[in-house]
Amino acid sequence: MQWKTICKETDLIPNVGVAAMFEGQQVALFYMPKTEKKVYALSNWDPFSKANVMSRGLLGDIGEKLVVSSPIYKQHFELDTGKCIEEAVEVPCWQAQLVNGDVQLSLT
Structure with missing residues (x-):
């Protein structure tokens, strides 16, 4: 996986939450x-x-799910x-990690 x-x-x-730009998209x-x-x-x-x-x-x-x-x-x-818990909808989601004080998101 690339980060x-x-x-x-x-x-x-x-x-x-905070907003940031990532690969041309706003990310929360x-x-x-x-x-x-x-x-x-x-x-x-x-x-x-x-x-x-x-x-x-x-x-x-909600239950055991962070939301x-x-x-x-x-x-x-x-x-x-x-x-989404209430409806059959979802938003894009990225894998995230902390590495030496940097916040990294997956490219794949």
Whole structure:
């Protein structure tokens, strides 16, 4: 798998989303330092409100799944897969990792 650095870990805020550009797309990055993966990346595009707002959503969990809720209409999207819990919709999702203080996303 190929990786590309998108930002520094210090650019992220614990338990809050931030938006960044990656390969021509807006990405919502979520830094959850107390989880195993620590960093999650979904498209910033909310398919329901048709706006780039996912990075402003609230983080939480439903059952055992970590989710972000859309800040407009409140649908929940799984951070690991980008799948919406309420409807048969999903947003693009990238593998993310921290390496020596860099936040990297997968290119494949």
